[in-house]
Amino acid sequence: xxxxxxxxxxxxxxxxxxxxxxxxxxxxxxxxxxxxxxxxxxxxxxxxxxxxxxxxxxxxxxxxxxxxxxxxxxxxxxxxxxxxxxxxxxxxxxxxxxxxxxxxxxxxxxxxxxxxxxxxxxxxxxxxxxxxxxxxxxxxxxxxxxxxxxxxxxxxxxxxxxxxxxxxxxxxxxxxxxxxxxxxxxxxxxxxxxxxxxxxxxxxxxxxxxxxxxxxxxxxxxxxxxxxxxxxxxxxxxxxxxxxxxxxxxxxxxxxxxxxxxxxxxxxxxxxxxxxxxxxxxxxxxxxxxxxxxxxxxxxxxxxxxxxxxxxxxxxxxxxxxxxxxxxxxxxxxxxxxxxxxxxxxxxxxxxxxxxxxxxxxxxxxxxxxxxxxxxxxxxxxxxxxxx
Amino acid sequence: xxxxxxxxxxxxxxxxxxxxxxxxxxxxxxxxxxxxxxxxxxxxxxxxxxxxxxxxxxxxxxxxxxxxxxxxxxxxxxxxxxxxxxxxxxxxxxxxxxxxxxxxxxxxxxxxxxxxxxxxxxxxxxxxxxxxxxxxxxxxxxxxxxxxxxxxxxxxxxxxxxxxxxxxxxxxxxxxxxxxxxxxxxxxxxxxxxxxxxxxxxxxxxxxxxxxxxxxxxxxxxxxxxxxxxxxxxxxxxxxxxxxxxxxxxxxxxxxxxxxxxxxxxxxxxxxxxxxxxxxxxxxxxxxxxxxxxxxxxxxxxxxxxxxxxxxxxxxxx
Amino acid sequence: xxxxxxxxxxxxxxxxxxxxxxxxxxxxxxxxxxxxxxxxxxxxxxxxxxxxxxxxxxxxxxxxxxxxxxxxxxxxxxxxxxxxxxxxxxxxxxxxxxxxxxxxxxxxxxxxxxxxxxxxxxxxxxxxxxxxxxxxxxxxxxxxxxxxxxxxxxxxxxxxxxxxxxxxxxxxxxxxxxxxxxxxxxxxxxxxxxxxxxxxxxxxxxxxxxxxxxxxxxxxxxxxxxxxxxxxxxxxxxxxxxxxxxxxxxxxxxxxxxxxxx
Numbered sequence: 001x002x003x004x005x006x007x008x009x010x011x012x013x014x015x016x017x018x019x020x021x022x023x024x025x026x027x028x029x030x031x032x033x034x035x036x037x038x039x040x041x042x043x044x045x046x047x048x049x050x051x052x053x054x055x056x057x058x059x060x061x062x063x064x065x066x067x068x069x070x071x072x073x074x075x076x077x078x079x080x081x082x083x084x085x086x087x088x089x090x091x092x093x094x095x096x097x098x099x100x101x102x103x104x105x106x107x108x109x110x111x112x113x114x115x116x117x118x119x120x121x122x123x124x125x126x127x128x129x130x131x132x133x134x135x136x137x138x139x140x141x142x143x144x145x146x147x148x149x150x151x152x153x154x155x156x157x158x159x160x161x162x163x164x165x166x167x168x169x170x171x172x173x174x175x176x177x178x179x180x181x182x183x184x185x186x187x188x189x190x191x192x193x194x195x196x197x198x199x200x201x202x203x204x205x206x207x208x209x210x211x212x213x214x215x216x217x218x219x220x221x222x223x224x225x226x227x228x229x230x231x232x233x234x235x236x237x238x239x240x241x242x243x244x245x246x247x248x249x250x251x252x253x254x255x256x257x258x259x260x261x262x263x264x265x266x267x268x269x270x271x272x273x274x275x276x277x278x279x280x281x282x283x284x285x286x287x288x289x290x291x292x293x294x295x296x297x298x299x300x301x302x303x304x305x306x307x308x309x310x311x312x313x314x315x316x317x318x319x320x321x322x323x324x325x326x327x328x329x330x331x332x333x334x335x336x337x338x339x340x341x342x343x344x345x346x347x348x349x350x351x352x353x354x355x356x357x358x359x360x361x362x363x364x365x366x367x368x369x370x371x372x373x374x375x376x377x378x379x380x381x382x383x384x385x386x387x388x
Numbered sequence: 389x390x391x392x393x394x395x396x397x398x399x400x401x402x403x404x405x406x407x408x409x410x411x412x413x414x415x416x417x418x419x420x421x422x423x424x425x426x427x428x429x430x431x432x433x434x435x436x437x438x439x440x441x442x443x444x445x446x447x448x449x450x451x452x453x454x455x456x457x458x459x460x461x462x463x464x465x466x467x468x469x470x471x472x473x474x475x476x477x478x479x480x481x482x483x484x485x486x487x488x489x490x491x492x493x494x495x496x497x498x499x500x501x502x503x504x505x506x507x508x509x510x511x512x513x514x515x516x517x518x519x520x521x522x523x524x525x526x527x528x529x530x531x532x533x534x535x536x537x538x539x540x541x542x543x544x545x546x547x548x549x550x551x552x553x554x555x556x557x558x559x560x561x562x563x564x565x566x567x568x569x570x571x572x573x574x575x576x577x578x579x580x581x582x583x584x585x586x587x588x589x590x591x592x593x594x595x596x597x598x599x600x601x602x603x604x605x606x607x608x609x610x611x612x613x614x615x616x617x618x619x620x621x622x623x624x625x626x627x628x629x630x631x632x633x634x635x636x637x638x639x640x641x642x643x644x645x646x647x648x649x650x651x652x653x654x655x656x657x658x659x660x661x662x663x664x665x666x667x668x669x670x671x672x673x674x675x676x677x678x679x680x681x682x683x684x685x686x687x688x689x690x691x692x693x694x695x696x697x698x699x700x701x702x703x704x705x706x
Numbered sequence: 707x708x709x710x711x712x713x714x715x716x717x718x719x720x721x722x723x724x725x726x727x728x729x730x731x732x733x734x735x736x737x738x739x740x741x742x743x744x745x746x747x748x749x750x751x752x753x754x755x756x757x758x759x760x761x762x763x764x765x766x767x768x769x770x771x772x773x774x775x776x777x778x779x780x781x782x783x784x785x786x787x788x789x790x791x792x793x794x795x796x797x798x799x800x801x802x803x804x805x806x807x808x809x810x811x812x813x814x815x816x817x818x819x820x821x822x823x824x825x826x827x828x829x830x831x832x833x834x835x836x837x838x839x840x841x842x843x844x845x846x847x848x849x850x851x852x853x854x855x856x857x858x859x860x861x862x863x864x865x866x867x868x869x870x871x872x873x874x875x876x877x878x879x880x881x882x883x884x885x886x887x888x889x890x891x892x893x894x895x896x897x898x899x900x901x902x903x904x905x906x907x908x909x910x911x912x913x914x915x916x917x918x919x920x921x922x923x924x925x926x927x928x929x930x931x932x933x934x935x936x937x938x939x940x941x942x943x944x945x946x947x948x949x950x951x952x953x954x955x956x957x958x959x960x961x962x963x964x965x966x967x968x
Contacts, residue, residue, distance in 0.1 A: 084879075096868035100886045109882075144888035157872065167871075206833055332731040425791030426803060429784040430846055432800055436844035437810055440821035447824065493717040496709045510952070511721050517949050518728055519905050521925045522941035526727035528929060529734055529744045536730075536744055625814025627908050632929055642816040649912070655824045662817035669814060 009375035010040040010197030011073055011164035013060060018020040018069035020055050024189045029055045031221035032069065037165075037199060042191050044200045047218030048244070049113075051199045054169060060199065062086050063168055073164075084113075089166040089196075091160030093173050095150045103129075103153050104138035110161040114209060126157035147338060152186065159194060168200045172207065184211055206352050209233070217241050223340040224364045233284075238364050242282045249322070249350070250331035251281040251304065252362075258298060262361070263325065267302050270354035285333040287356035291349045292342065303351040306330065311341045322350065444659040451656030458660035467587040468644065468661070475641040478559050479623040485563040486570040486619050487612060494571055494611075495604075498578045509575075516568040524632050528552065531633065553635040561629050566622055570615040577611025610680040617676040621669045641665060728945055737943035738829065739933050753939035754763060766924035770904055773835055773920060777842040777903035782896045785850025786845070786888075792851070793858055800902025804855075810845045815908045823912040833915035841913065842903040849902060851893040897955075901948065 019369045020030040030052040046051035058064040062083030111121045132152040173377030209229040216226045225237045236242035255274035260267045306322040320332040462468045497508045531551040541549040552558030589599035627642035648658035737746030809903040831837030869879035928934035
């Protein structure tokens, strides 16, 4: 089960025009999505509740039949294969450990179904327990374990039979923050050790950013964008993705050819130019500075007047909540040990370098095929910049 | 520690996973299997429950001759009406009495510690489980001439209290016997009442009694309605207690039905009586649904919860 | 608002009201004389001897046990299947099905007894133990379905999905995961059905003939038809055995729960 990490042993899953409609005539829960899950990658399906990510996962697992489209495993259509023959590991949100069986019996369960002889079963169960660092807990019952331990048993159970794919449905949702973080580290480690394809569902964008090789952002049944965490943060593409992944300062102007106009005056553009459908300018909080008056704005920068709504000192950083002239809210994040911050209610001028801004479209493109970022997992190594 | 991968089926082996024809059925829960599983129970119920009821209904309308004769004679034969009246009065009295007794008991139970609560529930459940006959018999003994009750009253100066053979006696015993049926639904509602609600009321200026009247009582009302309907319905058809404790002159409707059936073989007449009580029962169910604003199955679910409680306790499972 | 002292006293009295009558029966069973005087003047085990040696009483006891056992098994099997079937139906059909199954609870017992008597006369089931079993099963069904259904609701169905994801076929998933978790509910139902049949009086009275007299019927006759003080011993016997079962059950449950807590 534990081999050298260089070998990619995961499966490739392809979703082609996959749809799910629960009631005919109603809005589809999943609307014609296309997605390639590369072998061995850690792919997260990220989105708010109701966005279709869990439905998609359940279709991949085989618990729901698609209304349309296909699911392919290494090129072969598996839509007709019932869940108990798909050989995918699955970790459920509420762990779904069998309460009447011990930890050992739980983990041995899939091996029993596959008629693995008893001696080998015992060996592999112990290996799995080692992997999740729960050795010695064999004879406990799930009710005697803490939430974090239960989740680790669920993980062990899902990988003990060497599946090609591990599906994780918001597995850390029920845990408190510290536990979540330590388990996140565990999950990453296990992914590295096993080299399986991991498909992870969550609504927590921090979690997605820290764990994933790539993230698919879901919204209302469609995938708005797929990319590495960094790519999504720096180039969200749509307003939804920009707002969902981290915080942003948004300026609703209009593109005029290759130029951009906001509040009656043009904004400087640098390398990034607005596309034909882009009409929102986005700047991340850590990229803006605050000046007391227009005169203090560095030359070559874009600027916008704003009112300070609130400011808080958070040790590592200072956070300033802003309101722009048109009523939209924004936020600036400054280093904690910087100069003083203007008081609440003060009028300030927010400024940023045109290179730090990005343009996004207000709405996702209408055609079902969403541009898929096909970079291999090894290439997208850098994580998202440190955030608030 | 390296392991070999031989136990993992190579990806190619998945070729051998033969894709069966589209098996929607295997994954989602197929309704027709559900209906199949229901069939034997439905059959048993139909044969041994529905069928007899339908037959008796028909009989009440056709035996000895077609028409509503049986029903009208109930009201005109001069005997049935008084019995019916007596039954209803006893039913109301018993319902009121069980409400008055169950409320304080349940109130204490809802504030008790878990151990105490378990004890109190067991006290309610044990009579629920022990033979109805044994309980009636116990009261039979207590109510004898010179029995415990008689002598207790004599000690206080009231002589000749023989409750055996009286309607009052019947009402008392029925209250005792039906008390668990009021306690259980009431408790299931009361246990949902947040204990701090009363404290909130007092904090906002209401006296203890006022708090109770304006806050606790309305919140407990659904339990009272459910329990009350249950007790009343049960007392309408009650047979054992009036037969054992009461006298033939003070018969309740169930006794009248028994006599008609077994001695006179008048299925039509007895059936009419039974259907009459059934109608009253259904009316009460509908009324109680309105009163407590719950679904029509509230009564059944109240009994259900009572059963479930007794089942989980007696069966010893959590 | 904690209950005041007077309320607590009141509930103590009520508790006594609930329990005491039952405890009257036990001393009575040791009475020497034939009167129903309580407390008895003299003590003896006459009535226990009578109970355990009398053909009439033992016959009644045996009949009750036979009928109750058969009812328990039949009702539990049918009821468990019904509960499982109901869980597979859509919500609308499920509530309809449940309401139908609950009917015997809300129909007055006396009416059921009378109707069954009339119908069984035609079906020639009167006076048979078989007939009693059928009738008792019908009225025990709702309780079985409730008990099993409650347990079923408490089982997290994602366990089933988990079993599938781990490679278990539907039948294996049921056998290895659902059934063991359902078992306590099924056992409760069994006990419930047994006791409800064992204690059933009215229907058994109507269907009564010397051939199929059950213990409750015998006890009823012992008070109303021919005064027979053996009923004290019979009643005590029933009270003690059922209470023992309940208490044992409680202790088992308590021990189980203690064992599970870390």
